[in-house]
Amino acid sequence: MSEPDRRVNDDVTEFQGQRAMLVGIAYRLLGSFADAEDVVQEAWLRWSTVDRQTIASPGHFLITVVTRLSIDRMRLAHRRRETHVGPWLPEPVLTEVGQPLGPAETAAQRDTLSLAMLRLLQRLSVPERAVFVLREAFELPYMEISGILGLSEAHARQLHRRGTDHVAAGRKRFTVDPGKHRDLVERFLIAARTGERDALEGLLAHDVTLWNDSGGKVSAALRPVFGADRVSRLVIGTLAKHDSAEFRVVELNGETGLLMCLSSRWQTCSFEVTEGLITGLQWMANPDKLDHLTPTE
Template identity: 70%
Template sequence: MAPDDTGSAEFQQHRPVLLGAAYRILGSLADAEDVVQEAWLRWSDVDRSAVAVPRQFLIKVVSRLAIDRLRLAHRRHETYVGPWLPEPVRTGDGQPLGPADTAAQRDTLSLATLRLMHRLSAPERAVFILREAFELPYEEIGEVLGLGEAHARQLHRRGSTHLATGRDRFPTDPGVHRELVERFLAAARTGDRAALQGLLAHDVTLWGDGGGKVRAALRPVTGPERVGRFVTGLLAKYPAIEFRVAEVNGAPALLVRLGEPWQVCSFEVGRDRITGIQWMSNPDKLRRFA
């Protein structure tokens, strides 16, 4: 049955929410777009007169599809070459990954939180996202995911506990974040390793994701001296480098052109130091930055 114009308009109205939910669960915009497309096909065939609340119905479809895909992705991640990082996404004006109006919604969109959510099981991640980003009551989350309300509460509590030890490393205000990114950029441009190291926390970690496609650190690099040496050594290999500051996943990040496409260097920031760096060089996750 071909969808009518009303059904199409209604789906498009909810599409940013659906894409945002799928992306947050999966950490991959490409996979999220596939999930939303499959949800559209199901919406096209459903008897919409029997759907009391379209938004809830569509979130249910997308969440379940995303959980299924996430379980398959976990198997792929087991054989992934080097650290796995979420796919970065440009945000700002016209960003498609709503909602991001509250602090909790922006936090669940950040690359730092998406990286940490890789620790969670598929149901834990879905419950956490639906609660934190979409503020759904536990009863509705249970209905969406086919769980009891008590089970949904338990999964949210468990997921929040698993994330707590990492999320306390980057509670900062946007002004401090931007200042540290700009100071990092200035040090990187001049190759000033001492200045760069001075911006890094004593327990800083750099994760590099080349996905086996390009050369990247196969293990996390820890400590200011090693991270500083890694970054300046990497940049010194290229005679011509271009930098840009851009909003990625709701926070300032560096776009670095060492070739094609642009690479993305995003930052996890504490009170006054950089606590983590995610360096994305996997071209499969950078097609939107070409």
């Protein structure tokens, strides 16, 4: 192998070794797997042309590029969502086979991958979200974060504190046993499919909320639905409209959820659980956000 070929091979190996983490950063920031992959591809183009002699740390360089590209996209996405039809939800990702989104070994990494957290992160300002993800999910020191974002270390700490406070105010922290979470989802599916409204309502917290992202592409609730009675009626009524249906209990973003084929359209439902009851449902019906996880079999 010639020296130029060897350098190219080393560059590819270095980038591929960082790729999962880079996708994980971009996805957590953007809430879109498709956008995350686009960002990482653009980072590869920059990496493949940069002078390596000017780079002290390939990892730091790539994280900086991906974070800044993601920030640019976040600002554009905010304007696009002003015209989004109905609630906006992050794109769900199947995670039971392999891990396409980078490390998820720690509780914080798994937590920041959940759809509930990704939805909450959209409430933060762009700088708050960037600092929160880099600090919470990837445990970067404030000094490194400040360099990536071009701000002072004190400002990075302040943004992290504000972001943490905003996230804490928007959620109920409660550790759910994965087995119990799965059992609750399976019971939900049985009650919903059989139309047993009392049984279904008994699995829901009285103040449960259902968010439905259709993007205006399919029929769906255009506002969040509140309350066990209204949510149970909506779920049973929605399933009853479809003559053909297929359901799979799967792992979505590290937690048990549902993959559903309703009249030949794939949809997903993820669940937020607190103290043994379902407190939130995120129903993804927007076909633009489901192409990447549609089963091929």
